[in-house]
Amino acid sequence: MDGKTQLGDFLHTRRSRLRPEDVGVPTYGERRRVPGLRREELALLAGVSTSYYTRLEQGQSPSASPEVLDAIAGALRLDESERRYLHDLARAGRRRTAGRRPAPERVPDATRQLLDVLGHVPAIVLGRRTDVLAWNRPGHALFAGHLDFAAPGRPAQRPAMARLVFLDGHVRDLYADWPGKARAMVGHLRVVAAQHPEDAAPHALLGELSAKSAEFASMWADHRVRACADGTYEMRHPLVGPLTVTQQTLSSARGPSVVVATTEPDSPSATALALLPQVTGESAAPGDRPSVAGRRARAHAEGD
Template sequence: MEGRTRLGEFLVARRSQARPEDVGVRTYGERRRVPGLRREELALLAGVSVSYYRRLEQGQAVSASAEVLDALAGALRLDEGERAYLHDLVRAGRRRTGARRAAPERVTQAVVQLLDALGDTPAVVVGRRSDVLAWNRLGHALFAGHLDPEAPQLPGRRPNMARLVFLDSHTRDLYDDWPAKARAVVGNLRIVAGAHPHDAALHTLVGELSAKSTEFAAMWADHRVRACTVATYGMRHPLVGPLTVVQQTLSHGPGPAVVAATTEAGSSSRAALALLAQTVGQAAVPVPQPRSGFPAGTG
């Protein structure tokens, strides 16, 4: 996951995925040995020399300017999230810091209050690597009712949503369109990897998932980047049956984010959530009560 290597891998992957006809390159019906754009074609579209672009793919040009990166992003038709990721990769290549252990992620008093205020809206607090730092009663029941409700407070047993999506059969069965959920998880992890290239725990997580899940390995190798802050998912809950939820990520700054699941008013999905709330009872799931930024765990 070293920055310069990942820059080359990203450029090669996106160049191979770009169809010439989609970016204005005429092929005149010729037979092409490789899919996507040739180096020469992308360099021409971006207004850089072929030799310079080749050095970028080989990780030998870490001083690429913002203007060059924006030109490449435009030529490859990258969206804003992908463009930001490209810039992150180049910044990472300029830094020679080795992998390091990140500071513990914390659940603040404000986040605890937000979980409480959400009431019967399922909500989960996740760290940047998708570790579950806290959840409210219905968040636990909807997403991981088969797990110990106190698990987020126990660093050695803390759930990780990426692991659950790829390695846990219960979580896989929750989603009607599991591949869409899986791609969203990988896309978000890609963004985190670009912004935090020296995060040792993230390196370990990606390595573990790549070794244990061929599906994760294939999606990770695809180099797709996607900031998935709002998405609609059909779910098949073992207690209340089918429902459709909108999962929204509420984030302010670099700290942990709250993922909330909402349903349409008056819908069968809203009724299913109400039934789930009745089924699991009114006992509150333990939530950390930090004092002066007391850490919720090591994250």
């Protein structure tokens, strides 16, 4: 994935979505052949020359300063996630990046302990490209109970939530508003790809999804950007029926993220979620999980 190309495509799509009347640009009743602002109009709003903005959109001027990028972000009416994404793309375009094998992602002991403490709260630990690095019993039962619970412990067989959302019929059917969940996933992957341009793994996943899912390819071309901190989804679980959960992402700058699912207290959704361990026959007790020392030994033996 070329950072310069992505930067130009992102600027172009955002410029094409702005109507002149949205930003106070007079049109004097003229008919326009293409939607959105013209390059010269956007450049004027941002306080840069048309030629400079054109070169930036064409990927020929990767050295834009943070101040110029902020000015362009303001002219494009970008939100905070989109503004950060614009800066990440510009940084990626300023340096040559070569795909490399990333270091194996590990689950810190503190994160393992958090899974244990959460007990009956569904939780999963996700890596950069949404690989499931670990999950507790409720998290497994809620999000992917049809898969082997031990799969995250085998690096070569770890499921990736992005792949499951787009390519797994069971997970797709879990979400009443699947397109909304899918768009959120695509927006998250855009953020990750821009933040880690040197990491080949997320880009390989993007290529796979683009080849196997026309819906993913269409959503990716839309250049939606979203940092998935939280979202509320109506789920249709095959065992406990419909429930509404809030999925919250606890992020760490130096490690994987933890996604937890909660429901409104004393709600039908809370009742359904409480039934999940019973109907699956899975215990959420911490004692069912290997000790930290045991997990260290296993991880060392597997070379993960």
